[in-house]
Amino acid sequence: MQYKIVYSFSFICLISALNVARGQNLYGMIKTEKGFWMNQTEITNNEYRQFLKDLEKEQKELMLPDTSVWDQLQGFTDPMKKYYFEHPAYDNYPVVGVSFEQAVAFCSWRTEAYNAEHEQKLKFNLPTQKEWEDAAFCNFIGEDVLQFAGCWGSAYDFSRKKKTLSKFNFNFRQKDFGMEFIDGAIFTSAVDQYPSDVNGFNDLCGNVAEMTQTRGLALGGSWFHGSEYGTKGKYLNYDEPTPWLGFRCIAKLV
DSSP states (O other): OOOOOOTTOHHHHTOOHHHHHTTOOOTTEEEOTTSOEEESSOOBHHHHHHHHHTSOHHHHHHHOOOGGGGGGSSSOOHHHHHHTTTSGGGTTSBOOSOOHHHHHHHHHHHHHHHHTTOSSOEEEEOOOHHHHHHHHBOSOOOTTOOOBTTTOOGGGOOOTTSOOGGGOOSOOOGGGGTSTTTTSOSSOOOTTSSOOOTTSOSOSSSSSEEEOSSTTEEESOOTTSOGGGGSTTOOEEOSSOOTTEEOOOEEEEO
């Protein structure tokens, strides 16, 4: 599939080949200890719309998110169906209702767009389970402490036995903690609403679960799931787009 270059897409077009050559961070991405880059945040509605703008009409129709996923929830979700993907108020929220194939197509588009502008070539992709866990894991592990940097880090050093709710930096199902909506989000939240983890990433735990290269396997938990899904070794299965599933990309030198 061939794509045009969208020059307004800032996190691609502001990337410098010099930074890549020097091993520095790409714009909007963080270089991990394993040598690959990963998006600091989950892919947003605005970023995904830029991808759609670059497609021919027939391609675009195939890549549109399925807004009917909000019907999977109980309650009055018509406003989410109508406004979540298109309204500017949700520009910086994670895209949902996207299939595995659509996420892969987005990564392919980023690869082609970036490489058309730079001599040093990169390949964008969904992370493998190991790559995602390598990016999310940190050396800070205490007794009874969640083990992903995306939930807990040196700035949020407290155990599950001492639930200091004001220090939570994730968006999970709140009834687990006895107080509804204590994290400030009913459904998804803006990708920069919570502080980044000790590695610089946002929402590796919570907000939306994130696809991996293994079709049907997502990591990190989501706003719809309990906090146990933000721990190492836990994962979620999916077989269709959902309102709690999104993705982020990694990039490697080729």
